[in-house]
Amino acid sequence: ETGVTQTPRHLVMGMTNKKSLKCEQHLGHNAMYWYKQSAKKPLELMFVYNFKEQTENNSVPSRFSPECPNSSHLFLHLHTLQPEDSALYLCASSQGLLERRVTYNEQFFGPGTRLTVL
Amino acid sequence: AQTVTQSQPEMSVQEAETVTLSCTYDTSENNYYLFWYKQPPSRQMILVIRQEAYKQQNATENRFSVNFQKAAKSFSLKISDSQLGDTAMYFCAFGPLFGTGTRLKVLA
Numbered sequence: 001e002t003g004v005t006q007t008p009r010h011l012v013m014g015m016t017n018k019k020s021l022k023c024e025q026h027l028g029h030n031a032m033y034w035y036k037q038s039a040k041k042p043l044e045l046m047f048v049y050n051f052k053e054q055t056e057n058n059s060v061p062s063r064f065s066p067e068c069p070n071s072s073h074l075f076l077h078l079h080t081l082q083p084e085d086s087a088l089y090l091c092a093s094s095q096g097l098l099e100r101r102v103t104y105n106e107q108f109f110g111p112g113t114r115l116t117v118l
Numbered sequence: 119a120q121t122v123t124q125s126q127p128e129m130s131v132q133e134a135e136t137v138t139l140s141c142t143y144d145t146s147e148n149n150y151y152l153f154w155y156k157q158p159p160s161r162q163m164i165l166v167i168r169q170e171a172y173k174q175q176n177a178t179e180n181r182f183s184v185n186f187q188k189a190a191k192s193f194s195l196k197i198s199d200s201q202l203g204d205t206a207m208y209f210c211a212f213g214p215l216f217g218t219g220t221r222l223k224v225l226a
Binding site for chain 1: 150151153155160161162163164165168207209213214215216218219
């Protein structure tokens with residue numbers, strides 16, 4: 001138990017569906033992250049939020065839409081996904097960053113959501 | 119731009135032996151943290167050890183230790199007295215940027 005939870009743990013969706021992934025951390029952290037982990041590209045950083053502000057968007061397609069309403073919750077809204085988006089989506093949190101891209105602290109990861117797009 | 123490189127896709131080691139996993143990185147920053155994470159078959163990613171760049175002393179955590187060479191931008195992980203439970207993917211990370219991982223198998 002790392003203090004970071006993700007729901008759902010498994011999700012199967014069609015290409016026309018809209019779904020959301022949820023992440024919640026109980027560690028008092030202020031930075032939260034979304035990663036995509038697939039066989040072809042082991043761990044890709046997608047988004048970073050620091051004190052609810054998005055600080056990183058690594059050229060992620062617009063069919064992925066993040067939302068961070070507060071420092072404890074992070075969502076990833078999905079719509080019109082492609083089969084190649086099937087992957088394990090990991091959420092992580094860390095102590096807030098004092099300055100952008102400076103001294104990132106250790107991350108605590110959730111168990112992930114296994115997403116399958118049909 | 120920062121990069122993290124792990125050049126050993128797979129490794130194996132006999133139980134109770136020692137193994138070293140390699141990692142190199144590139145950055146123009148001077149103050150940063152480096153990490154090794156472990157991801158067992160359960161897929162739960164957990165921190166193994168961290169190194170602060172301004173500290174010359176290599177970090178140790180029980181059977182895990184690092185060899186941090188800042189000038190060479192090298193950050194290797196040594197696992198002593200390997201145990202079956204060490205079987206996992208190991209990722210080197212520069213902040214939130216991860217290498218491609220090394221799959222380690224500990225053999226009985």
